[in-house]
């Protein structure tokens with residue numbers, strides 16, 4: 001039986017408009033090349049800075065509900081220098097992450113053959129960060145007292161629930177079980193004793209269900225050391241929303257750059273569409289210049305294909321990326337040239 005998947009496409013801002021067309025180009029080439037009888041039906045949404053300037057809205061509640069009807073969301077990036085910081089990030093992207101219960105923010109990190117790492121001796125880098133996606137300091141809890149005065153007080157509260165921590169920790173253990181059976185949980189429980197100890201107790205409890213998985217703990221600051229000095233020690237990392245955001249930019253940097261780092265914002269219970277995006281932002285410093293590497297976006301399309309059960313499509317895209325990276329050397333190519341090359345490799 002053939003299946004049709006409805007995909008909402010949101011390029012967003014800045015280089016989102018350049019990398020998303022390349023992601024779609026490679027994805028469509030892979031669908032055709034595999035001969036799968038599945039088809040993807042794309043609906044484009046113009047959301048981001050332009051639309052915010054026109055209407056004052058980042059994403060309405062009605063649009064959020066409309067998006068709920070899709071099988072997946074393919075996203076570029078959000079954020080614009082002419083929009084107050086946080087308005088689009090919270091109003092568009094985080095509204096979807098929270099609204100669609102994307103509690104697993106999955107960020108695989110791999111040093112592909114032929115890719116140069118800034119580390120002198122990188123060794124093998126192949127790990128996945130499971131970043132909690134719906135809690136922590138990203139919930140918007142907190143506020144400001146005596147705004148604008150010399151007595152101003154600003155709080156940003158980290159929210160951690162037993163339910164929320166346990167479900168993401170269990171997901172990470174299951175991933176470790178099916179990989180190299182090592183889980184590193186990363187927090188800062190020497191200082192953040194309330195949230196940190198909830199994470200610690202939760203990991204200890206769930207570990208009993210996964211006796212084959214070796215568990216390791218690192219404070220976040222020490223994690224950044226080992227990510228640079230010995231990234232091979234990692235298999236699966238589980239951590240909170242903010243720590244996960246920070247360490248995955250570092251993970252991208254040590255494994256060849258932010259332009260290669262893909263992600264999935266996953267709702268594992270499939271009660272709402274999952275969202276796939278490169279981990280980078282809208283990169284205003286290079287936007288509109290065809291300088292962005294679309295590979296992260298292309299690999300995010302592969303993650304989306306895998307999520308939809310199109311494993312052969314995902315594998316074809318990944319192997320095209322591997323071939324292209326192995327042959328790249330120091331060549332400088334435009335965003336669309338890289339997309340064309342990847343689509344060509346996929347077509348065979």
Ligand SMILES: NC(=O)C1=CN([C@@H]2O[C@H](COP(=O)(O)OP(=O)(O)OC[C@H]3O[C@@H](n4cnc5c(N)ncnc54)[C@H](O)[C@@H]3O)[C@@H](O)[C@H]2O)C=CC1
Pocket residue numbers: 015019076077078079080081086089093258259260277278279280281282283284285286291292293294296
């Ligand atoms: N998921 C999202 O939509 C995210 C949005 N943002 C937003 O993006 C805007 C810019 O944020 P920044 O902190 O500058 O982070 P950024 O990730 O946009 O850029 C950081 C640096 O990486 C470079 N870069 C990013 N993607 C690249 C690619 N594909 N190829 C080559 N170079 C690339 C940029 O040119 C810049 O020098 C802000 O408004 C921020 O809030 C930031 C991170 C994630």
Ligand SMILES: CC(C)CC(=O)C(=O)O
Pocket residue numbers: 089090093094245279
């Ligand atoms: C909401 C985003 C702008 C936060 C971020 O940097 C990320 O998720 O990687």
Ligand SMILES: [Mg+2]
Pocket residue numbers: 245246249279
């Ligand atoms: Mg980030």
